[in-house]
Structures are given as C-alpha cells and as structure tokens.
Amino acid sequence: MFEALGLNSLTESVYLAMLRFPDAGVSDLTxxxxxxxxxxRAALDDLARMALLRTPASGTETPRPVNPKVGLSALLARKEAEVARRRQEIEETRVAFTALLAQQSDTRSRMSEDGVERVEGIDEIRERLRELAATCEWEACSFIPGGAQSEASLTASRELxxxxxxRGVRLRTIYLDSVRNDQPTFEYxxxxxxxxxxxxxxxxLPLRMLIVDRKLALVPVDTENSAALAVEVSNRGVLTGLVxxxxxxxxxxxxxxxxxxRDDEGLSPQEKQVLRLLGEGHTDEMIARRMGVSVRTARRVASTLLTRLNAQSxxxxxxxxxxxxxIDPEDLG
Structure with a gap:
C-alpha cells in the first residue's frame, strides 16, 4: 500500500500493528x-529512519508510532520533491548529453594528461596488474577487502x-580480519x-587498491564491483593522498x-567497527559486505551489541x- 513511500511490506505491517497497539513491544509485535x-528490529530501524517512529533516548519507554497524518504526509511531500528533482536532473542531463558526446575525445586526452587513465573490464585489469607487478622496482602496497579471495585471484597472484x-620488492598487504575465516585465503x-x-x-577497508613504487595506483571506480572499471592514477597530488x-x-x-x-569495555575491534556501522544505519547485509563476514555473523554480533546497550534500534x-x-562521535559518518 505504501511501497511508493519507501515502506516494504514488513515495515508497513509493523507500522500498522503499532498504530493498532501503541504499547506493543518487540516481543508483542513478533x-x-x-x-x-x-x-x-530491522523494520523498526526503517521506521525510525523515515521519522515514523519516536524512539525515546532513555530507552525506558516503548517506541511509539508517529501519527500517520503527520508522518506519511511528510514522506509523501519528500517523495514529490524527489520526483520533481529527478525530473529536473533528467532534463539537465538531456541538455548536457550532446555536449558530452562532442567533448568525449577531448575528455579522454585530458584524463591522460591529468594522470588518470581508464582500465576497463576484468581481463584488462588483470593484464595491467601483471604489467605493474613485473615493472615494480621497490615497493607495492595493497588493500585487499572482501574476506575470502577467489581461487582464480589467488592463483594469478602467487607467481607475481x-x-x-x-627481486627484493617490499610487499605491504592489508587484508580484512575476517581473512582468518577462509582457509585458502589465510594460507595464502x-x-x-x-x-x-x-x-x-x-x-x-575503504576500497581495493594497489600502489606501485608510490608512482602509480590502481583503484576501482565502483567499490561494489571492482572488476568492471578501474582507474590508473599517476597524478602526484592524488597519489600523495592515496599513500x-x-x-x-x-x-x-x-x-x-x-x-x-579487547579494549577496557571488553569490545573486540570487530565489535567496535560494527557499532560504528550500526550508528550509521547500515543493514546487516551491508555490514557483512564491509567486514567480509557472513550475514549471519553480522546479525549475531549486532544483536549482541544491541542487547548489551539495551537499545531498541x-x-x-x-x-x-x-x-x-x-566509540568516538567523529567515527560516525
């Protein structure tokens, strides 16, 4: 009924149930x-994020639903504004499209001159990685996120x-802590x-990255799909930041x-990182992906932390x- 406003079926059911039974707690709703x-709990997080739920700071009171006349009206207004904004963006894109095509060749030249070149597709990216590994003179620094690495990736990397x-090259490699959970990657x-x-x-880790001799860096354009498109960076200012x-x-x-x-509160580094991601509103799936663990593990750690903090969301x-x-407030994005 309210999918257009961003409520999935479960979140909508929880909201309607809370309107019928305002004093219902999590166990009652379950x-x-x-x-x-x-x-x-995931639905309650969604409702809080959409300002359809009032969550007391003290935690001593049961979260209450916001009056739909106020809450849903605000959501509808935001959706209407979003639609209008997207229409404007589409129109601006249409106007700019022709100009962009006309300038394409100039843009490619500029990218090369500015020290940023495209490397497109997994085959081209792997070939460029082989070239960089073969020509590296003294240092290679790598971020390798994702926990378990594929057999193909491990095989391709071993000889290089x-x-x-x-040859005496200093290799500095940073994996995720969760690499210990995958035997082939841990053994590598x-x-x-x-x-x-x-x-x-x-x-x-913030992204996948390789820095060679502090002269070149290869980084993906899309952190969620590092095999699709990467950029090779030789611009000195950008390289300084990456190093x-x-x-x-x-x-x-x-x-x-x-x-x-563990720290003085008995928290492991993994638990502290989960707290930061929880505070930023990440789902269990997003936390699992960022930390290279299973969704079940992410959900278990998050549930334990919510219980320790007596938190409803x-x-x-x-x-x-x-x-x-x-955690430090500055750690929350």
Missing part, C-alpha cells in the same frame, strides 16, 4: 505478526608475488608472510599472526555507544 525478532619478493596470506612479505589485517591513506590504515592494522586485544545503539565512550 507474536502478532508471526515473524522473527530480527525482522521486527613470488617473483616480486625474489601465511605463505606471503613466510616469504618475507609484510601482511597485516584490519576490521574494514597517506594507506599509511594511516597500516598504522592501525596488526600483523597477521597477532591476536587483537541500531541508531539508538550508536548513540548510546557514543554516550558511553565506546
């Missing part, structure tokens, strides 16, 4: 709708990495370390064989984690 508690190390990382490569891990990013993450990472310690969990000093 029984009434015959769904899992995690599904109800071994050759680089034999151990093999790298055994050859003298420096291998570290962190809870999350600084790598070194910043390197300082917070831990060597492959070192066990991360992930937004509230983030706020309470900040209030308790478990």
């Amino acid at each position: 029984r009434t709708l015959a769904v899992d508690e995690d599904q109800v 990495d071994a050759d680089a190390i034999e 990382a151990q093999w790298l370390a055994g050859l003298g490569s420096e291998v570290r891990t962190v809870p999350t 600084a990013l790598f070194n910043s993450v390197w300082k917070t990472s831990v060597p492959l064989g070192v066990t991360r310690r 992930r937004f509230q969990a983030g706020a309470r984690a900040v209030a308790k000093g478990w």
Whole structure:
C-alpha cells in the first residue's frame, strides 16, 4: 500500500500493528505478526529512519508510532520533491548529453594528461596488474577487502608475488580480519608472510587498491564491483593522498599472526567497527559486505551489541555507544 513511500511490506505491517497497539513491544509485535525478532528490529530501524517512529533516548519507554497524518504526509511531500528533482536532473542531463558526446575525445586526452587513465573490464585489469607487478622496482602496497579471495585471484597472484619478493620488492598487504575465516585465503596470506612479505589485517577497508613504487595506483571506480572499471592514477597530488591513506590504515592494522586485544569495555575491534556501522544505519547485509563476514555473523554480533546497550534500534545503539565512550562521535559518518 505504501511501497511508493519507501515502506516494504514488513515495515508497513509493523507500522500498522503499532498504530493498532501503541504499547506493543518487540516481543508483542513478533507474536502478532508471526515473524522473527530480527525482522521486527530491522523494520523498526526503517521506521525510525523515515521519522515514523519516536524512539525515546532513555530507552525506558516503548517506541511509539508517529501519527500517520503527520508522518506519511511528510514522506509523501519528500517523495514529490524527489520526483520533481529527478525530473529536473533528467532534463539537465538531456541538455548536457550532446555536449558530452562532442567533448568525449577531448575528455579522454585530458584524463591522460591529468594522470588518470581508464582500465576497463576484468581481463584488462588483470593484464595491467601483471604489467605493474613485473615493472615494480621497490615497493607495492595493497588493500585487499572482501574476506575470502577467489581461487582464480589467488592463483594469478602467487607467481607475481613470488617473483616480486625474489627481486627484493617490499610487499605491504592489508587484508580484512575476517581473512582468518577462509582457509585458502589465510594460507595464502601465511605463505606471503613466510616469504618475507609484510601482511597485516584490519576490521574494514575503504576500497581495493594497489600502489606501485608510490608512482602509480590502481583503484576501482565502483567499490561494489571492482572488476568492471578501474582507474590508473599517476597524478602526484592524488597519489600523495592515496599513500597517506594507506599509511594511516597500516598504522592501525596488526600483523597477521597477532591476536587483537579487547579494549577496557571488553569490545573486540570487530565489535567496535560494527557499532560504528550500526550508528550509521547500515543493514546487516551491508555490514557483512564491509567486514567480509557472513550475514549471519553480522546479525549475531549486532544483536549482541544491541542487547548489551539495551537499545531498541541500531541508531539508538550508536548513540548510546557514543554516550558511553565506546566509540568516538567523529567515527560516525
């Protein structure tokens, strides 16, 4: 009924049930709708995000639904504004399209002159990676997100990495902590370390990246689909920023064989990162993808943290984690 406003069927059912039973808690809604508690909590997060739910900061009161005359009217107004904005964007795009096509050749030349070149398609990207590995002189720095790596990727990298190390190239590689959960990838990382490569891990990585001799960097255009299109960067200003990013993450990472310690609150680095992502409103699927773990693991960690914080929603969990000093407010995007 309200899908056009952004409510899926479950979220709509939870909202309508709360309007009928304003005092209903999570357990009541679970029984009434015959769904899992995690599904109800996810729906409550959606309602809070759409300003259809008032969540008390203290957590001592049951969240209450916003009057539909106010809440749904506001959603409708935002949708209408969004439609109008998109129409305007389409019109502006149509006007600019012809000019863009006319300038295409000039744009490609400018990209090359500015030190940014396109590398399109998985085959071309792999070929360029082989070329960079073969010509690397003294250092290669890599971010490798995604947890488990494909067999094809590991096979393609083995010979290149071994050759680089034999030539005296310093390899610095950062994987996700979750790499320990995938035996083939973990064994590959151990093999790298055994050859003298420096291998570290962190809870999350911002993107996939390779920096060669601090002269060239290869990064994907789309972090969700790194095989589709990458850019090779040689622009000195951009490279300086990418090298600084790598070194910043390197300082917070831990060597492959070192066990991360829990902090004074008993939180692991993985749990702290989940708290940050919860506070930013990420779903379990998004958290799992960012951390390279299964959705079930992400959901279990998130549920445990919500229970520890006595929070009714992930937004509230983030706020309470900040209030308790478990995470820094600046960590929330």
